[in-house]
Amino acid sequence: MAPPAQSQRSPSPSQPSGKGEVSDLKMQLRQLAGSRAPGTDDSKRDLFKKVISYMTIGIDVSSVFSEMVMCSATSDIVLKKMCYLYVGNYAKYNPDLALLTINFLQRDCKDEDPMIRGLALRSLGSLRVPNLVEYLVGPLGAGLKDGNSYVRMVAAVGVLKLYHISVSTCLDADFPALLKHLMLNDPDSQVVANCLSALQEIWGVEASSSEEAAREREALISKPIIYYLLNRIKEFSEWAQCTVLELVSKYAPPDSNEIFDIMNLLEDRLQHANGAVVLATIKLFLQLTLSMTDVHQQVYERIKAPLLTLVSSGSPEQSYAVLSHLHLLVMRAPMLFASDYKHLYCQYNEPFYVKKLKLEMLTAVANESNTYEIVTELCEYAANVDIPIARESIRAVGKIALEQYDVNAIVDRLLQFLEMEKDYVTAETLVLVKDLLRKYPQWSHDCIAVIGNISSNNVQEPKAKAALIWMLGEYAQDMQDAPYALEGLIDDWEDETSPEVRLHLLTAVMKCFFRRPPETQKALGSALAAGLADMHQDVHDRALFYYRLLQHNISVANSVVNPPKQAVSVFADTQSSEIKDRIFDEFNSLSVVYQKPCYMFTDKEHQGPFAFSEELGNLAIGVDDQRVEANDEDLLLSTTRKEDSLSQQTQGALLVSLDHTEPAATHAQQTNSVIDDIFGLGLSSSPTPTPSPLLKLNAKAVLDPTTFQQKWRQLPVSTLQEGFLTSQGVAAMTTPDALVRHMQLHYIHCIASGGQAPNFKLFFFAQKADEPSNFLVECIINLSTSKAQIKIKVEDESASQAFAALFQAALSKFGMA
Amino acid sequence: MPVAASAIYFLNLRGDVLINRLYRDDVGGNMVDAFRLHILQTKELGTCPVRQIGGCSFFYMRISNVYIVIVVSSNANVACAFKFVVEAVNLFKSYFGGAFDEDAIRNNFVLIYELLDEIMDFGYPQNLSPEMLKLYITQEGVRSPFSSKPTDRPVPNATLQVTGAVGWRREGLVYKKNEVFLDIVESVNLLMSSKGSVLRCDVTGKILMKCFLTGMPDLKLGLNDKIGLEKESEIKSRPTKSGKTIELDDVTFHQCVNLTRFNSEKTVSFVPPDGEFELMKYRITEGVNLPFRVLPTIKELGRTRMEVNVKVKSVFGAKMFALGVVIKVPVPKQTAKTSVQVTSGRAKYNASMDCLMWKIRKFPGQTESTLSAEVELISTIAEKKSWTRPPIQMEFQVPMFTASGLRVRFLKVWEKSGYNTVEWVRYITKAGSYEIRC
Secondary structure (H helix, E strand, O other): OOOOOHHHHOOOOOOOOOHHHHHHHHHHHHHHHOOOOOOHHHHHHHHHHHHHHHHHHOOOOHHHHHHHHHHOOOOOHHHHHHHHHHHHHHHHHOHHHHHHHHHHHHHHOOOOOHHHHHHHHHHHHHOOOHHHOHHHHHHHHHHHOOOOHHHHHHHHHHHHHHHHHOHHHHHHOOHHHHHHHHHHHOOOHHHHHHHHHHHHHHHHHHOOOOHHHHHHHHHHOOHHHHHHHHHOHHHOOHHHHHHHHHHHOOOOOOOHHHHHHHHHHHHHHHHEOOHHHHHHHHHHHHHHOOOOHHHHHHHHHHHHHHHHHHHHOOOHHHHHHHHHHHHHHHHHOHHHHHHHHHHHOOOOOOOHHHHHHHHHHHHHHOOOOOHHHHHHHHHHHHOOOOHHHHHHHHHHHHHHHHOOOOHHHHHHHHHHHHHHOOHHHHHHHHHHHHHHHHHOHHHHHHHHHHHOOOOHHHOOOHHHHHHHHHHHHHOOOOOOOHHHHHHHHHHOHHHOOOHHHHHHHHHHHHHHHHHOHHHHHHHHHHHHHHHHOOOOHHHHHHHHHHHHHHHHOHHHHHHHHOOOOOOOOOEOOOOOHHHHHHHHHOOOOHHHHHOOOHHHOOOHHHHOOOHHHHHHHHHHHHHHHHHHHHHHHOOEOOHHHHHHHHHHHHHOHHHHHHHHHOOOHHHHHHHHHHHHHHHOHHHOOOOOOOOOOOOOEOOOOOOOHHHHHHHHHHOOOOEEEEEEOOHHHHHHOOOHHHHHHHHHHOOOEEEEEEEEOOEEEEEEEEEEOOOOOEEEEEEEEEOOOOEEEEEEEEOOHHHHHHHHHHHHHHHHOOOOO | OOOOOOEEEEEEOOOOEEEEEEOOOOOOOOHHHHHHHHHHOOOOOOOOOEEEEOOEEEEEEEEOOEEEEEEEOOOOOHHHHHHHHHHHHHHHHHHHOOOOOHHHHHHOHHHHHHHHHHHEEOOEEOOOOHHHHHHHOOOOOOOOOOOOOOOOOOOOOHHHHHOOOOOOOOOOOOOOOOEEEEEEEEEEEEEEOOOOOEEEEEEEEEEEEEEEOOOOOEEEEEEOEHHHHHHHHHHHOOOOOOOOOEOOOEEEEOOOEOHHHHHHHOOEEEOOOOEEEEEEEEEEOOOOOOOEEEEEEEEEEOOOEEEEEEEEEEOOOOOOEEEEEEEEEEOOOOEEEEEEEEOOOEEEEEOOOOEEEEEEEEEEOOOEEEEEEEEEEOOOOOOOOOOOOOOEEEEEEEEOOOOOOOOEEEEEEEOOOOOOOEEEEEEEEEEEEEEEOO
16 A cells, blocks of 8 residues: 555645645545445545545545545445544534434444444444434443443443533433443453443542432442452453552552452552553552551552562653652652662663652652762762753752751762862852751851852853852852952843842842941942842842941841841752642552642643532642742742741641631632631620530640641541531521631631532531540532531541531531521 | 543654544644644653643653654543553554554554554553454454454454453464473663772563464463572472572563462463563562673873773673674764774774774673773863763673573473473573663
8 A cells, every 4th residue: 555645745736735636536436436346345445545644644634524424335344444433533523414424323333243333333432423412322222232242342431422422311311320230240351341431430520410420439439349340350451450450549448457358469460561550559559558557668668679670661751650650659758768779870871851750769768878879879970961960960969968968078079069160060069059058057168168269250040140149248258359259240230131140149249248348348339329220120129228228227237138147947848748648649640740639730621610629639739839939949948938937837737727728819718717717806706605515625626737638538437427407507608608607616617618509518627625636527518409418537436426416416506596 | 540542643753643543522633733833843852751731741752763642631640651552552563563663654554543443442441462453453454253254264252352351362273383482581781880889780581482382271480580499399398409599579470470370379370372472571689690891991191182991801601602792982072083902893983972882793701802992082172171971881692691590490381182392492681771880
């Protein structure tokens, strides 16, 4: 077969768009349509191939639709397949023409050959034309009951396709129930797997609007179904095994024996040749043992070897996917991987993305015993030809230095970097030396000696320049020619493009001025003049501010610019622990690669109206984003930030939770109520709460969202019940806030809430008055049915009943007051 | 829920579409353009195989001169997607017989569309086993296993097999001569410091089999690995013969291997697929026998001259030999002139790779060979920039040698008709990434 696509490669000037060819094709197809002469099929095949190849390279061949359909009456399977492919591609945009194909597809669905039945059914589902779905229902129903497993397998996925085209048609025909029946009874494992995939998707979406679907979704992870699937696990294809394992990882076995049974059953999956199966198994093991710390640790030990094998086998892309997961685990438990650091050494030819992950892991696993080797290795990379990697390595060395293991030796190495006299190495090192000095001012002597020799002309990168300038200002008294170096920089003010550098320059000159006034006075004058004339708002403002400060009072100015410095000891963590936990929960998915939970990168519209089940995580997004930015700016928290966080800690966890709520703009209203609550303003007019005779709750209970989430994950559900809202309650429930305030009176505090009428979801917590035992509640309220679904988790099981009653009582009184 | 793909594209290096297959509607039709614009035609290419553009994620990998791009819009299972691509390419290769490149795709695009239709449905991977697919999708593309027309080969119970109940082997195979070929292929990865200490070293091995066996045979493989031997000595209550036992760090098996039996009895027993397949993969980090030692000395004499001395010793058995030995000794970019002497093989300066390429076709065991070279550099004004030395890289193949020391102790074939089989075993060790810093 001549590759027809060649024509596009060198398009002849007369037929640039292939239009002429398409009309030629149309003619030829028409001639063949009615012909029954021998050999027709072969010529048809050639023509079809041409059509498909045009379609592939993007030429619009929809104009031959009717001819294609006319030619499709054939017994040749390949011809049929090509025709199906063509129809599937163009039907969506030519719904009227698509109607033409329904007839022959439906006929094919009744063909005696199961292969043809299956193919036709698959194509019928791929038409994706909403007003043709009625023609799909019949063949699908028949397909699900077909005697041949190939057809059933196709039909199961077909139901899912139908669901995506028209939800109501799919549900009205009661297909999910049929699928469930098939899943539990079909002898063919691929049919079972396809049913499972389809059901998970359908009920996953439906669960938000229908309670029945939610129940069905829960039922999928019930013991009988899980065990049914697990017992057949070896019959499934490797891909289907992934689906099953993923489902099982959502199952929470009631006792530890069951956990061990499952793990024993599946341990051999870790030896499967398919990496996807191995990763799915690892996820399952990790999830199962979350609540058993010691076993969890053993799981880490067990999965290390398979993970390292996966990393070192296969293409770089595959090992990247696996490395991302290893990265996540290493970051969670660096100590457990400390002895495996040699596996993380980079090979010369590995791509950047692999090396970068490895460098980060090397940094994380460094401890007292292996720092020397790791830093030696990192220093090798710093001399690497690959500049980004060299930079990353230097940063890694710096990070390890900040972790305090063997700082002494590392500082020496950093200073050696400066002697390499490569622009990028010098630049990165300067930034790091600055950070080191902020944490370990005692090293200033050694560092300054070297830094003093660096000519600012050799430093071009803004960040590095800013770092150098900062050091010039900060250690002006130790560096002989600091004032003159600064003066030189100020002379080049006009050429300095980065406002960051100019800002630093202003501050540094000020600092220098107070330490060595006579030498700096001239430089300060010209810096302030240049600053005042600067076009950049911040630079201008800072210059003006300094100018007025100096005018006002020199000694005050000194204390502002040169306050006594405290060594920085707190690091900005890139991600909050909630985020990390969420990513961990989404193990074996894109989240791990992107290093953020899926709601941050999947489209809003895919989340559907019930997205607020993610609420707890959402509260933290804003905070996290800020931190990430801050982290980009600088490795260290600025001192002021640090003080902020210290004061927050001392003021108690409630303030922290406030801090978490604040950034979410949509919760502004709620924030207000939280503030009210903190200061007790909302309580002034409130009646005394009804005390429960059995259980006393702590009125001033505190719990931060992180702990809440952790506990929520760990604890089993102790009570699951349905509550009712009174009609007044329904009326009062315009926003979740109303209920939040009400529950507060009963000493049950809200930690997160969200949703829109008629569905609301709230998380509450309460504490015993006499001991620090927590009660956690998830409350889903549906106003249209005035029902509330309450899920209670308790730390002290004995008080569970009492609390459930108390909560129920409190809820029922809502709207009465 | 591991959706692996919403769409798959095959592109050539210029970005022309060779194949496109849309599985789900949640990604738009113009995704290729986004890929071309934001990845293919930018410096981004190759910096990360997973990228997000707009609301969609792109996974891509290059295989010979083709890019395979997977597009998804949900939180997909990446590892599964990449594995799927690799398996799919293997499947295509087994259909075209070898190469997978742009020409092969252009020549077989209808077949590829047929296969893409079968191996994935609505984003969920289906059956990718070549054994089964070849039953009903053939190169000629006319066969249906269900058709009533007589075919040249009886396909019993095909329906069951198509959907993978017995997955990997067809019933009713007949061979005149029953043969099994077994290859142990190991690749040694080494990272050695300039002072000669091993920084990192491991062996990844695989056991490849080719089976031409009649019926449904049961095979049992015995290796000299530690777990297997210990188990055996336990059963027979006698100590194992003195000799090296190998400790495998990690093993993975082809799906045909009965893993339950491996875990309980520590034997590798299986019903093999017909033809060629990879039986197992393993990794070893302890007790690796390095086939070669490399001792480099590189002296920079002033600004424009360098002296390079590299000594290579073979440390495997004297009766064995290595083939295709290539040693790449790096030299600076501004190399002007080289004069090289070697005690065996040939060496010359390769300007495009900035190295001295030293090739030795046959390298006997327990011998050594040296390269000494003088390199003259173009004198440059920017004298300060020192040369960062990349590592020396080495390629080789040593037949009949395993770096791990792994040996096949027995391979038993049992079939109910009780025929005799001929077993062939080969060993070979190759260089993976064999790097010596200098």
